[in-house]
Amino acid sequence: MHDETTTAPQARALRLGVAGPVGTGKSSVIATICRHLRDEFALGVITNDIYTDEDARFLKSEGVLPEERIRAVETGSCPHTAIRDDVTMNLMAVEDMERDFAPLDIVLVESGGDNLTATFSPALVDAQLFVLDVAGGGDVARKGGPGISGADLLVINKIDLGPYVDVDVEQMVTDAEKARDGGPVLALSRKHPDTVEKLCDWVREMHKTYAGGGHIPVDPGPMAPHHHAHDDGHTHSHE
Numbered sequence: 001m002h003d004e005t006t007t008a009p010q011a012r013a014l015r016l017g018v019a020g021p022v023g024t025g026k027s028s029v030i031a032t033i034c035r036h037l038r039d040e041f042a043l044g045v046i047t048n049d050i051y052t053d054e055d056a057r058f059l060k061s062e063g064v065l066p067e068e069r070i071r072a073v074e075t076g077s078c079p080h081t082a083i084r085d086d087v088t089m090n091l092m093a094v095e096d097m098e099r100d101f102a103p104l105d106i107v108l109v110e111s112g113g114d115n116l117t118a119t120f121s122p123a124l125v126d127a128q129l130f131v132l133d134v135a136g137g138g139d140v141a142r143k144g145g146p147g148i149s150g151a152d153l154l155v156i157n158k159i160d161l162g163p164y165v166d167v168d169v170e171q172m173v174t175d176a177e178k179a180r181d182g183g184p185v186l187a188l189s190r191k192h193p194d195t196v197e198k199l200c201d202w203v204r205e206m207h208k209t210y211a212g213g214g215h216i217p218v219d220p221g222p223m224a225p226h227h228h229a230h231d232d233g234h235t236h237s238h239e
């Protein structure tokens with residue numbers, strides 16, 4: 001009998017998206033995953049930025065992977081456009097990377113930093129992390145949005161900074177768990193090795209489930225309608 005809850009074992013790499021507001025630690029999370037898992041998995045990284053390849057250059061300078069396994073997509077548009085509305089540029093970059101270094105186990109895709117509403121299309125990634133940090137304020141987790149409520153894993157990063165910004169990390173995690181109906185929340189700091197190990201375990205588990213055909217990509221949901229102003233003075237809306 002056909003089982004609707006599983007698919008065939010996967011031949012290609014697990015595509016793992018990392019999204020979240022500007023500066024919360026998306027590149028740092030990717031650096032941490034690469035440093036700790038590069039001996040276990042064959043990895044590649046695609047970064048997204050509007051105008052620069054800053055994130056790719058940071059990851060290369062950190063030496064987290066051989067340079068040719070880190071590539072930048074300069075989207076030239078709002079970050080969510082390239083990870084959700086028209087994923088062509090990213091999909092081509094991921095497929096090129098998979099072909100050039102076959103067989104890869106995991107390709108990590110960093111979204112350009114956006115507001116709370118950007119999520120990856122399931123047409124681009126199989127699973128996604130959404131990264132918040134304590135420095136953005138303890139109440140952010142309560143504000144919800146598709147990434148917070150629907151990402152496969154919500155990371156609350158920089159918990160080492162909690163005492164300096166008067167954020168009660170435990171409360172923030174509790175609020176996040178409520179916003180996610182009990183979906184997984186990881187309190188993370190690169191300075192706390194136990195939390196880094198939990199992050200790695202989550203990635204290992206996701207890869208195992210995916211490779212075995214037991215993971216169904218879930219769409220966290222579309223972004224809320226919003227409006228942009230650009231440097232040249234024109235504005236446009238995303239409904």
Ligand SMILES: Nc1nc2c(ncn2[C@@H]2O[C@H](COP(=O)(O)OP(=O)(O)OP(=O)(O)O)[C@@H](O)[C@H]2O)c(=O)[nH]1
Pocket residue numbers: 021022023024025026027028029055112113114157158159160161188189190191
């Ligand atoms: N104290 C502390 N700082 C961190 C941690 N993780 C990241 N940072 C710092 O936070 C800043 C932003 O980190 P990035 O990884 O560049 O953040 P990002 O989300 O990739 O930023 P954009 O790509 O510009 O949106 C950097 O100065 C990092 O060193 C952490 O666990 N603890």
Ligand SMILES: [Mg+2]
Pocket residue numbers: 026027028055110
């Ligand atoms: Mg970054």
